[in-house]
Structures are given as C-alpha cells and as structure tokens.
Amino acid sequence: MKQIDKQIAETKKALADAHKETRAVEKNYSENASINRYEIDDIAESRAMIEQQRQLVSRAAESETILRRQLKTLQNLKRTPYFGRIDIQDPGKDKPETLYIGTASLMNDDKTAFLIYDWRAPISGVYYNGTLGEVRYETPNGIRETVLIKKRQFTIKDGRIVNMFDTNETVGDELLQAALGEQNDQYMHNIVATIQQEQNDIIRDTHSDLLIVQGVAGSGKTSAVLQRIAYLLYHSRTALNADQIVLFSPNRLFSHYISQVLPSLGERNMRQVTMSGFVRRRFEGLQVENIFERYEKRQRASKQDQRIADFLESQPAMSDIHRYVTHLMDEQLQFSNITFEGRVFFTAEHIQGLYQKQPNAMKAANRMVQLKNQLIRELQRRVKKEAKKDWVAKELDSLDTQQLHNLYGKKTVDDFRDEDEQYAYLAYRWAKRRLRIVADAIYNDYFIDIYSQYTNWLRQLSLPKEIHQNEWQQMIANYSNELEMHRLEMMHAAPLMYLRDLLMGTGQNHSFKYVFIDEMQDYSVAMMIYLHHAFPGAKFTVLGDSEQALFKPLELPEQLLERLSKTLVAKHPNLISLRRSYRSTKEITDFAKALLPDGDQIMSFTRHGQRPALLVRSSTDAVEQALQDSVEKYQEQYETVAVLTKNQEQAQQAYRQLRRQFSNVHLLDMNDTELPSGILVLPVYLAKGLEFDSVIAYDVSQANLKGTDEIGMLYTMATRAMHDLTMISNGQVSTAINEKASRQLTIEHELIR
Numbered sequence: 001m002k003q004i005d006k007q008i009a010e011t012k013k014a015l016a017d018a019h020k021e022t023r024a025v026e027k028n029y030s031e032n033a034s035i036n037r038y039e040i041d042d043i044a045e046s047r048a049m050i051e052q053q054r055q056l057v058s059r060a061a062e063s064e065t066i067l068r069r070q071l072k073t074l075q076n077l078k079r080t081p082y083f084g085r086i087d088i089q090d091p092g093k094d095k096p097e098t099l100y101i102g103t104a105s106l107m108n109d110d111k112t113a114f115l116i117y118d119w120r121a122p123i124s125g126v127y128y129n130g131t132l133g134e135v136r137y138e139t140p141n142g143i144r145e146t147v148l149i150k151k152r153q154f155t156i157k158d159g160r161i162v163n164m165f166d167t168n169e170t171v172g173d174e175l176l177q178a179a180l181g182e183q184n185d186q187y188m189h190n191i192v193a194t195i196q197q198e199q200n201d202i203i204r205d206t207h208s209d210l211l212i213v214q215g216v217a218g219s220g221k222t223s224a225v226l227q228r229i230a231y232l233l234y235h236s237r238t239a240l241n242a243d244q245i246v247l248f249s250p251n252r253l254f255s256h257y258i259s260q261v262l263p264s265l266g267e268r269n270m271r272q273v274t275m276s277g278f279v280r281r282r283f284e285g286l287q288v289e290n291i292f293e294r295y296e297k298r299q300r301a302s303k304q305d306q307r308i309a310d311f312l313e314s315q316p317a318m319s320d321i322h323r324y325v326t327h328l329m330d331e332q333l334q335f336s337n338i339t340f341e342g343r344v345f346f347t348a349e350h351i352q353g354l355y356q357k358q359p360n361a362m363k364a365a366n367r368m369v370q371l372k373n374q375l376i377r378e379l380q381r382r383v384k385k386e387a388k389k390d391w392v393a394k395e396l397d398s399l400d401t402q403q404l405h406n407l408y409g410k411k412t413v414d415d416f417r418d419e420d421e422q423y424a425y426l427a428y429r430w431a432k433r434r435l436r437i438v439a440d441a442i443y444n445d446y447f448i449d450i451y452s453q454y455t456n457w458l459r460q461l462s463l464p465k466e467i468h469q470n471e472w473q474q475m476i477a478n479y480s481n482e483l484e485m486h487r488l489e490m491m492h493a494a495p496l497m498y499l500r501d502l503l504m505g506t507g508q509n510h511s512f513k514y515v516f517i518d519e520m521q522d523y524s525v526a527m528m529i530y531l532h533h534a535f536p537g538a539k540f541t542v543l544g545d546s547e548q549a550l551f552k553p554l555e556l557p558e559q560l561l562e563r564l565s566k567t568l569v570a571k572h573p574n575l576i577s578l579r580r581s582y583r584s585t586k587e588i589t590d591f592a593k594a595l596l597p598d599g600d601q602i603m604s605f606t607r608h609g610q611r612p613a614l615l616v617r618s619s620t621d622a623v624e625q626a627l628q629d630s631v632e633k634y635q636e637q638y639e640t641v642a643v644l645t646k647n648q649e650q651a652q653q654a655y656r657q658l659r660r661q662f663s664n665v666h667l668l669d670m671n672d673t674e675l676p677s678g679i680l681v682l683p684v685y686l687a688k689g690l691e692f693d694s695v696i697a698y699d700v701s702q703a704n705l706k707g708t709d710e711i712g713m714l715y716t717m718a719t720r721a722m723h724d725l726t727m728i729s730n731g732q733v734s735t736a737i738n739e740k741a742s743r744q745l746t747i748e749h750e751l752i753r
C-alpha cells in the first residue's frame with residue numbers, strides 16, 4: 001500500500017506537468033493551423049509545418065493520456081491490490097516463490113521486481129488453469145513447467161482483506177458465489193478475480209482466426225470476450241491498439257452497459273457499433289429497416305416471401321454477386337449524371353465513354369479508379385473554365401468582407417499586379433471551392449447508380465426452384481418503390497453493400513485486426529460474408545446462443561462451426577461451448593432450462609433465491625393490478641426492476657399503466673443509449689445481453705406468445721433476471737411454459753387469491 005501511495009503521488013505530479021505542456025503546444029498549434037483544408041494550394045505550402053505541430057500536440061496529449069491511465073490503474077490497485085496468490089517451486093530453485101496477482105502489474109521502486117503480477121502475465125495462467133502439483137504455462141519463449149504449491153484467493157475491499165482462503169480448485173465456488181450475489185448496478189464488472197477455466201480458454205486463445213463461442217444465457221460469453229480484448233491488448237501492446245478492434249453489439253444500451261469493463265482493467269474501450277448503425281452509415285439518406293422491424297414483418301410474410309428473403313441472404317446469392325461483377329459487360333453498367341446546382345455537369349454517356357476507354361482486361365474496380373482519376377482531371381480543367389462564367393462573378397460580388405478575406409488565403413491585395421490578376425485569382429479559388437461538391441460526388445462514386453445496378457443483378461439471377469418468377473418480380477418492384485420513399489429492407493443490405501464494394505473497389509477496411517460479433521444468431525449468412533469481406537485483415541470472434549434466437553430456428557453448435565468456417569474461409573477455426581450459467585439464481589435457471597427441448601445440458605450455478613412466480617389473471621384490470629403489485633414488491637428490494645415485453649407497443653402500454661403509480665419509470669426504445677436505475681420498461685430485443693436484479697415478464701399468455709415459436713423469447717426474458725423473476729399472464733398461459741417448466745414455478749391464479 002505504501003508503494004502504491006508513493007507512485008500515485010509521483011504520477012499526479014507528472015500528470016500536472018504533462019497537462020501544462022499539452023496546453024502550451026495546443027495553443028501554439030491553433031494559432032498556426034487556421035487554414036482552409038480544402039484549398040489544395042495552401043495545404044501544399046503549409047502542410048509540413050502543420051504536420052510537425054500536429055505531431056507535437058498528439059505526442060503531448062498522448063503522454064498525458066498515458067499518465068492519466070496510469071493514475072487510474074494505481075487508484076484501482078489501491079482499492080484492490082490483488083485477488084490471488086500462488087506459491088510456485090521452479091525446477092532447480094531451492095526456495096519456493098510467492099507471487100501476487102491483480103488487475104495490473106506493480107513494480108518496486110527500483111523496478112527490479114514485481115510486487116504484483118498482471119492477471120494477463122504468462123505466469124498468471126497458472127492461477128486460472130492449474131490445480132496444485134506440476135503445472136505448465138505458456139510464455140513467449142515456449143511452454144514452462146513449475147510446481148504449484150499453494151493457491152490462495154482474496155477478497156479485498158478499499159484496501160482491506162475481507163475474505164481469504166486456500167483452494168485447490170481453478171477458482172473456488174465460494175468466491176464466485178460472493179461475486180455473483182452482489183447487487184447489480186448500471187454497468188457490467190470485470191471478472192478477472194473469478195475467471196473460470198473454460199472462460200480462460202476463450203480469453204487466452206491467440207491462435208484461432210475464427211473463434212466461435214457458443215454459450216447458454218448468462219454463461220459469461222460477453223464477459224469472456226471483454227477480458228479477451230484486454231488480454232489481446234496486453235499481449236500485443238506494440239502491434240495492436242483498441243482502435244483496431246471492433247465489437248458488433250446487439251443494441252446501444254448494451255454498449256453503455258459494458259463500457260466500464262475495459263477501463264476498469266486499465267485499457268481503452270474498443271470501437272463499438274450495432275448492426276443497424278453500421279448499415280445506416282453505409283446507406284446515408286436511406287432509412288434501413290432494423291432487425292426487429294424485419295422480424296415483425298417476417299412473422300406476417302408469406303412462405304414465398306420468406307424464401308425470397310432467405311435466398312437473398314444466403315451464400316449462393318453472395319457468390320453470384322462475385323460472379324456477376326467479374327463478368328459484367330460494359331453495357332450493363334448503370335452510369336448516372338453528375339449534377340451541380342441542378343444542371344448536369346458530367347453526363348452519364350460521357351462518363352460511360354471514359355470508362356469504356358479503360359483497358360477491358362482490367363478488373364471493374366481498377367477501371368473505376370482510373371475513371372475517377374480522369375474525371376478529377378477533367379474537373380480541374382473545368383474549374384478554370386467555370387471561373388470565367390457569370391455565376392462566379394455574381395457570387396463573388398455578393399461576398400462579405402470576411403468571406404472575401406478567407407478567399408485570399410495566404411495572399412493579400414498587395415500580391416497582385418493589377419485588378420484583373422486579382423479577380424482571376426479570386427474567381428478561380430471561388431469556382432474551385434464551389435465545385436468541391438462535384439469532386440465529392442466523384443470520390444463517393446455517385447456516377448454509378450448502385451441501386452439500379454442492384455436491380456440489374458436481381459433481374460439476371462437464376463433462381464432456385466422453390467422461388468417463383470412472379471413473386472420475385474414483385475419483390476423487385478417493391479424494392480424500387482421503397483427506394484423512392486428512401487427506405488431499404490434489411491434483406492437487401494448485405495448484397496447491396498457487397499455489390500458496391502466489389503464493383504467500385506471500396507468499402508474494405510484493412511486496419512482492423514479483430515472483429516467481435518455478439519449475438520451472432522441474429523446475423524444472416526450474407527451479413528457474415530459481407531463483414532468478412534469488409535474487414536479482410538481481421539480475426540473473428542463470434543458469440544452466440546442459438547436458444548436465444550429471437551429471429552431464427554435452432555442450429556447445432558457443430559453445424560454452426562462447419563457453416564461459419566466455410567463462410568469465413570477460416571484456416572484455424574475453434575469452437576468453445578459454455579454450459580454453466582452464472583447470472584441467475586438456481587431457481588430461475590432451472591425454470592429457464594426446462595423451457596428448452598435440450599435444456600438438460602445447461603448447468604445452473606448454486607446460488608439460491610425465490611422460485612420464479614407466475615401470476616395468472618383473467619381481466620385487464622387484474623393484470624394491471626398484478627403488474628403494479630409486483631413492481632412495488634421488487635422496488636423495495638432492488639435497484640433495478642425491468643418489465644420486459646414482446647414488442648415496443650406493449651412496452652408503451654405497460655409504461656402508461658406504471659407511470660400513474662410510480663415516479664421513477666423509464667420507457668426505453670431503440671434510440672436510448674443509457675440505462676437508468678429504477679423501473680425500466682423495454683421490449684425484450686433491447687434487453688439482449690443485459691441483466692437486471694429483478695424481471696417482470698409482461699404477458700406470457702397464449703394469446704401473446706403463441707406456443708413453441710416464442711420459446712426463445714421467453715427464455716431470453718427469464719434469463720435476464722439475476723435474483724427474482726415474475727411472469728404475468730393475461731388469460732390462458734402460453735404453451736411455451738410446458739409442464740416441466742411449470743413445476744419450477746410458484747403459480748398463483750386469480751381465483752385462489
């Protein structure tokens with residue numbers, strides 16, 4: 001503790017100095033860097049100077065950030081310096097060695113010895129993997145052997161040891177039980193003190209290029225993956241940074257919920273994106289259907305329409321796009337005019353002519369690059385011509401002094417021989433500035449009408465037998481109509497993005513080294529293929545629980561491994577299954593597993609609580625009363641009470657009822673990014689990946705959850721609860737709650753009440 005205090009004091013001082021330094025260079029930079037980025041001439045003149053200044057600023061800011069992180073780490077260590085101790089006897093040494101393991105390393109004053117070892121250090125592997133006796137662990141120089149003599153676990157709070165015991169297990173259940181019983185808050189916690197062996201395998205896997213984690217609800221998939229990110233960052237400190245890692249998360253609430261795990265381990269957060277966010281950014285100006293809207297629509301769709309959607313999102317359809325682009329004929333290309341202020345600036349025919357002049361043997365994407373260069377050169381020539389036109393003169397006349405001053409750039413009035421020269425200079429600069437929009441259109445490939453190109457692809461596709469021409473043509477017509485209204489159905493997103501990327505040679509991001517996909521069961525094959533294409537340099541870790549598939553039928557883990565390995569062309573695929581569920585009490589897990597046909601393989605963790613309750617009511621009033629009573633009861637005991645519904649509409653309904661009675665009720669929707677505490681009302685698909693102290697499942701009646709199709713939904717609802725679960729049924733109970741599951745419940749009928 002003394003050493004930590006000392007280092008905290010030193011780091012604080014260094015941080016204050018660094019802060020001063022950053023302010024000084026920043027000030028200098030902002031005084032020198034006020035140039036217009038778009039003026040190519042100016043950039044050339046001052047680029048070197050600005051670049052030098054920019055580097056100074058970023059270096060200063062970086063050292064400040066590093067110190068700030070160091071301070072945070074030390075402050076964390078002060079609260080809990082370590083959680084484990086191992087005594088090992090290395091071969092050839094006469095005395096055993098005692099090592100302490102914590103969330104970060106701590107060295108002594110003269111940096112000659114470790115007082116605490118980071119949980120990710122090679123030797124720490126022994127703590128998570130080994131039982132007493134001879135053990136092996138991996139180091140950068142190969143496998144090492146040692147003898148583990150003692151393993152001791154600690155709970156330390158605010159610098160005081162509150163619990164400790166020796167164990168021979170991987171990580172003793174006692175400690176885990178204590179960790180799991182704690183009250184939840186709005187954020188997920190790190191689990192480094194209690195990582196389980198199979199979770200450790202996920203965390204420390206550095207070999208696989210495709211790691212599939214198939215785990216039951218609450219088994220720690222998300223936890224394992226976040227500690228895995230921390231582990232990877234530690235192990236490739238120089239080659240990997242947090243910006244090269246992206247996590248596809250199920251919703252924005254989830255992003256918020258997990259946002260503290262990496263910082264609590266002294267690491268920066270990776271990038272996070274939801275599928276909808278990712279797609280939306282690639283279709284600016286269009287409203288792309290989200291996964292839930294799609295699900296609702298699918299429920300209503302005819303068998304034929306479902307087949308069409310399945311085909312569009314399949315491997316054969318994506319392969320066909322590849323084939324189509326490779327064999328594309330020039331006349332098939334859908335060129336489009338480039339306009340400026342409502343008039344055509346480059347005609348589609350002209351652009352097509354330029355394209356056709358590029359060597360035929362080249363790939364379409366390469367010809368497109370050549371075409372773009374050519375268009376830019378033409379634009380530059382056109383700028384000179386446009387500068388002499390009336391519209392420029394008119395616009396120049398109407399500029400105010402400030403705008404004019406800006407237009408001069410580095411020059412002043414004295415730099416010109418006469419007014420003509422001065423005018424020509426200003427007119428050229430103005431025309432160039434205004435035509436920037438045309439340059440942008442060229443850079444952004446607006447000269448190809450990608451949406452018509454897609455129609456062209458759809459029309460030439462040879463359809464599988466089970467899809468009928470009529471419906472297919474109808475789908476194409478719908479697609480066009482939707483587009484007119486700036487809307488796009490989700491099923492078109494992956495094929496469209498793939499087509500655009502392959503044709504234009506854009507869209508790939510080589511800088512990402514790791515891609516993590518949570519809730520993979522909600523992603524189509526086409527989307528996985530697209531992501532693999534979009535991140536060509538990345539290793540993939542995908543997590544899922546097919547039982548929680550809100551949108552799809554079940555698939556066996558082995559089938560999944562085979563399918564994904566093929567889809568993602570994996571050389572070293574690996575599948576790890578997690579069967580033990582940690583989140584919920586034994587009573588809740590036992591109920592949830594009984595819902596599933598193959599639920600027996602789920603192991604519950606022995607932490608006891610109340611049996612889940614099922615309240616059966618026969619009138620809307622009685623349902624409302626039951627909801628209120630349950631919320632009231634849970635609110636007294638817990639910080640968060642979540643009312644989970646089937647969809648947004650029902651969430652609104654429950655919210656309206658509760659608002660009359662309670663003041664701290666929050667209705668959450670797709671756009672929410674933060675999880676407040678109190679009473680939360682949300683549809684189950686927004687609760688994916690989250691957990692709450694207590695959960696009330698709102699309306700589990702047969703009328704609302706029609707039988708076996710809804711098992712996944714009910715299972716997801718139930719497994720969001722950590723300590724307590726109540727389900728309310730308006731009328732006859734859904735058959736999804738089968739007999740076996742019913743036996744795990746305390747059932748209360750209205751009449752008995």
Ligand SMILES: Nc1ncnc2c1ncn2[C@@H]1O[C@H](COP(=O)(O)OP(=O)(O)OP(=O)(O)O)[C@@H](O)[C@H]1O
Pocket residue numbers: 176179180188189191194195196199215216217218219220221222223224545582583688689690691719
């Ligand atoms: N080894 C562990 N030590 C302590 N807590 C753990 C451990 N593993 C999991 N947990 C806890 O169990 C809960 C569930 O974990 P997590 O959310 O990672 O599971 P999941 O498999 O992603 O769940 P789901 O698929 O249901 O969303 C979390 O509260 C997590 O902190």
